[in-house]
Amino acid sequence: MAEPGGRAASSPLVGGATEPTLAALSVPGRRAWSMPELDVPPTPLDLPEANGEAPPLPEVSERDLVAHFTRLAQRNFAVDLGAYPLGSCTMKYNPKVCDWAAELPGFRDLHPATPAAQSQGALAVLFEAERVLCEITGMARATFQPPAGASGELTGLLIMRAFHRAEGNPRSKVIIPDSAHGTNPASVSLAGYQAVPVPSNHRGMVDLDSLRRLVDADVAGLMLTNPNTLGLFEEEIESIAAVLHAAGALVYYDGANLNAVLGIARPGDMGFDIVHSNLHKTFATPHGGGGPGAGPVAVVEHLAPYLPGPLPARRPDGTLGWEMPPASIGRVHGSHGNFLVVVRALTYMLALGGPGLRRVAERSVLNARYLQSLITAEYDPAFPAPCMHEFVASAARLKRETGTRALDVAKALLDLGFHAPTMYFPLIVEEALMVEPTETESPETLEALAAALLAVAGRARQDPGTAHDHPRRTPVSRPDEARAARKPVLTWFMEEA
Amino acid sequence: MDFTPHTPADVERLLASLGLEDPADLFAHLPPGVRLQRDLDVPAPMAEATLMDALASLAARNADLVCFAGGGIYDHHLPPVVRALTLRPEFVTSYTPYQSEVSQGVLQALFEYQSMVAAITGLPVANASLYDGATAALEAVNLAVAATRRRALWVSRGLSPRTREVVATFARARDFTVVEHPLVDGRTVWERSAEPAPALVLVAQPNYLGYIEDYAAARAAAADAGALLAAAVDPMLLGVLRSPGSAGCDLALGEGQPLGSPPAFGGPGLGLFAGTAALLHRMPGRLVGRTVDGEGRVAYTLTLRAREQDIRREKASSNICTNQSLNAVAAAVHLAWLGPGGLAEVGRQSVQKAHYLAARLCRLPGARLAAAAPFAREFCLHLPADPATVVAAMAERGYLAGIPVPDDYPEVPGGLLVAVTERRTRAELDGYVAALEEVLRHG
Numbered sequence A: 001m002a003e004p005g006g007r008a009a010s011s012p013l014v015g016g017a018t019e020p021t022l023a024a025l026s027v028p029g030r031r032a033w034s035m036p037e038l039d040v041p042p043t044p045l046d047l048p049e050a051n052g053e054a055p056p057l058p059e060v061s062e063r064d065l066v067a068h069f070t071r072l073a074q075r076n077f078a079v080d081l082g083a084y085p086l087g088s089c090t091m092k093y094n095p096k097v098c099d100w101a102a103e104l105p106g107f108r109d110l111h112p113a114t115p116a117a118q119s120q121g122a123l124a125v126l127f128e129a130e131r132v133l134c135e136i137t138g139m140a141r142a143t144f145q146p147p148a149g150a151s152g153e154l155t156g157l158l159i160m161r162a163f164h165r166a167e168g169n170p171r172s173k174v175i176i177p178d179s180a181h182g183t184n185p186a187s188v189s190l191a192g193y194q195a196v197p198v199p200s201n202h203r204g205m206v207d208l209d210s211l212r213r214l215v216d217a218d219v220a221g222l223m224l225t226n227p228n229t230l231g232l233f234e235e236e237i238e239s240i241a242a243v244l245h246a247a248g249a250l251v252y253y254d255g256a257n258l259n260a261v262l263g264i265a266r267p268g269d270m271g272f273d274i275v276h277s278n279l280h281k282t283f284a285t286p287h288g289g290g291g292p293g294a295g296p297v298a299v300v301e302h303l304a305p306y307l308p309g310p311l312p313a314r315r316p317d318g319t320l321g322w323e324m325p326p327a328s329i330g331r332v333h334g335s336h337g338n339f340l341v342v343v344r345a346l347t348y349m350l351a352l353g354g355p356g357l358r359r360v361a362e363r364s365v366l367n368a369r370y371l372q373s374l375i376t377a378e379y380d381p382a383f384p385a386p387c388m389h390e391f392v393a394s395a396a397r398l399k400r401e402t403g404t405r406a407l408d409v410a411k412a413l414l415d416l417g418f419h420a421p422t423m424y425f426p427l428i429v430e431e432a433l434m435v436e437p438t439e440t441e442s443p444e445t446l447e448a449l450a451a452a453l454l455a456v457a458g459r460a461r462q463d464p465g466t467a468h469d470h471p472r473r474t475p476v477s478r479p480d481e482a483r484a485a486r487k488p489v490l491t492w493f494m495e496e497a
Numbered sequence B: 001m002d003f004t005p006h007t008p009a010d011v012e013r014l015l016a017s018l019g020l021e022d023p024a025d026l027f028a029h030l031p032p033g034v035r036l037q038r039d040l041d042v043p044a045p046m047a048e049a050t051l052m053d054a055l056a057s058l059a060a061r062n063a064d065l066v067c068f069a070g071g072g073i074y075d076h077h078l079p080p081v082v083r084a085l086t087l088r089p090e091f092v093t094s095y096t097p098y099q100s101e102v103s104q105g106v107l108q109a110l111f112e113y114q115s116m117v118a119a120i121t122g123l124p125v126a127n128a129s130l131y132d133g134a135t136a137a138l139e140a141v142n143l144a145v146a147a148t149r150r151r152a153l154w155v156s157r158g159l160s161p162r163t164r165e166v167v168a169t170f171a172r173a174r175d176f177t178v179v180e181h182p183l184v185d186g187r188t189v190w191e192r193s194a195e196p197a198p199a200l201v202l203v204a205q206p207n208y209l210g211y212i213e214d215y216a217a218a219r220a221a222a223a224d225a226g227a228l229l230a231a232a233v234d235p236m237l238l239g240v241l242r243s244p245g246s247a248g249c250d251l252a253l254g255e256g257q258p259l260g261s262p263p264a265f266g267g268p269g270l271g272l273f274a275g276t277a278a279l280l281h282r283m284p285g286r287l288v289g290r291t292v293d294g295e296g297r298v299a300y301t302l303t304l305r306a307r308e309q310d311i312r313r314e315k316a317s318s319n320i321c322t323n324q325s326l327n328a329v330a331a332a333v334h335l336a337w338l339g340p341g342g343l344a345e346v347g348r349q350s351v352q353k354a355h356y357l358a359a360r361l362c363r364l365p366g367a368r369l370a371a372a373a374p375f376a377r378e379f380c381l382h383l384p385a386d387p388a389t390v391v392a393a394m395a396e397r398g399y400l401a402g403i404p405v406p407d408d409y410p411e412v413p414g415g416l417l418v419a420v421t422e423r424r425t426r427a428e429l430d431g432y433v434a435a436l437e438e439v440l441r442h443g
């Protein structure tokens, strides 16, 4: 088996010792800040609502600050350190040239209120990214305002509501598969709809007969991921869309899994009306430890009037300006969305072009299928259909035979220098391990990861008692979650109390 | 470019092991009707150097102007140490810290962010970030509606128009009643229409036009109506202005971009969100808590997860999943760099310079402040010319002169909103005055 580190696999973290908080490092009178002297004549000001005393922030030197955050960084695993097969999250390599583009002062230092004449470059980024995204998804227009996938979902659902309202009745229900991501039902509620689950069939796909029974004149739409959250392509997608459309309902595409079908199949051609895409998954923008992302929403022609605005538009003189769609649902972000994320994504799209985008889909599927084939001896595919860019394996057999759960497998992997797969999602698979290797991992890494997964299972069979011991080589072992929730310490002030 | 590592031999070997010959075979089970039968119509692939030239020339088409625009996004000094630490790949290329054992760095940084947001807002609980200031207001509305089971909102017209638009988008869809309360002489007058009873009273401090609101008036309006009170704050002024917590607010929110993030055409910014202990279990978004591991060592973890979408699904307190963690880490570094003294000094200098500039501008013929109320670092100027035309002419001279106040402010027709940070030098302030004088003279 390949050793962690080096070419093939990942490496464990170096940051072992507990790091004190900034509050603990604080020394009264110490400081990092500097500022030029005030260079205008001071005016005596008697501001109302003035602060009696400065807020209790820590006082540290710049040197301490740097050491502190550098040590914290060393206590964190990341794509740049090694394989991160976290299903549904598309943790691919984030090209440095995209970061470079986002740091260009012309983008980074631009104020959102800059008039169009002085921000033609930024408008061109949004305009061009919209064009490329619409071509990839088979849609007509797109907005980049939504700052993440969930915000894109809410935006799409508000468009759905505005469309139905214009037709005379906003309707009350939205159908989502029982395998859907949690943001789907949460967004449905936030948009004022009732979430109605549709079961999956024995092949892990939407059960068409159940769907037919659920669809009526009060259904506003269906939200679907395709490939779905089991990593399977919904082969009856055309019939599914037809059922919804026949009832006057819309079909929403959760683009979290778009990576698998870039240049292969377009949501628009599958019958979807509204598509959100996660630039922080498919288009390689980094996740930043949880964000920022971008969740642009693209729609078919007849829904374009409802998009949030303003949108970039070409003016008769050839320059770009802003235009409000005529029946816009209104703004969903305070500015133009997470613009620097869009800059990164456009850079990525331009780097790859059509052939490169298609290659992403091909190799992400190839890698997933290969990895899956290497581990079936211990981890059963949740469903028999061929997987796309990710697969859901079940550790149920291992659990039954050794008591080792999906959680234990995930934690043991951390000790072997890999990030864990997504666990216990989707909810319909027992002891689910959702694995997404992405196209940027090499065959050697996949083989090392497979070897690690099999070794974990092998050890569990030899010595079932050790399953709960992991991880041991990480900066901390399993945290006491119950204690964290029972007596929440959410700030260093609570700790003092 | 190609970021996949596979050689042609690799592809062949992997395909063969699966009993396949061609990459197209991987998709053979897709229905033919959905298969794209042509190449994508997108620009041809670019090599890195070509790509960099293309992006650089796009960026160069954005003008480099001396910034006097604000409205939530401000041009403060951004210390290099903030970027140097925040852009470490361990922070940049990790996912949400679900696996605590290998995510202690991000988790602790977010815990420290939560602590410092609590410190500046004067409220006990802060979350690990929301998208931006405007969507943070949407979350406050959603929280208040759930907490009070009421469906009306009182919103000060001093709340930024962009934020009000985002709230309106949401309110329209959900049939919430939004009652806007006007600005009179620069400050909100809370008109006590009794019905319908509001879930939330939402005030901005300072307000969009730069004026300092009377917290007591907002507090009284909320208390009389039995509503929650939320203040949208400018975080860079919390070293000089009273904290929303000490002023009796239940929630504080705001655009946190000035803390650690560049203007970036307005995003990624940072949604600040803090509240009272009573609202803890209704908080939207992620919360990091401190606990211990199996060996008794300090450990951080995402906690009170039962509020969140992946656990509670349609009953979650919010739909947010991906947030603005990296911007929150940047804010933590920046706040620690500033400390109490630096935060106070940024605020003091910004306010002083704004007053210097306002006084000088008011000497220009026909220019005057929109209202006499006290302001902080941003002010609204009446000009004897159309503000959009003025902004265009000033841009020719190298200045982003401010934000023309939108039409929905009949209170200040023809207003120009001017923002000042500590970063503007006296030479820039005087240059601005001279340029504006010229613009006004030549029409």
Ligand SMILES: Cc1ncc(COP(=O)(O)O)c(C=O)c1O
Pocket (backbone or CB within 6 Å): A088, A089, A148, A149, A150, A151, A181, A183, A184, A225, A229, A254, A256, A257, A278, A293, A295, B320, B321, B322
């Ligand atoms: C299938 C699916 N849908 C929606 C989302 C939500 O996206 P975001 O986290 O950007 O809000 C995710 C990612 O977490 C996902 O995996």
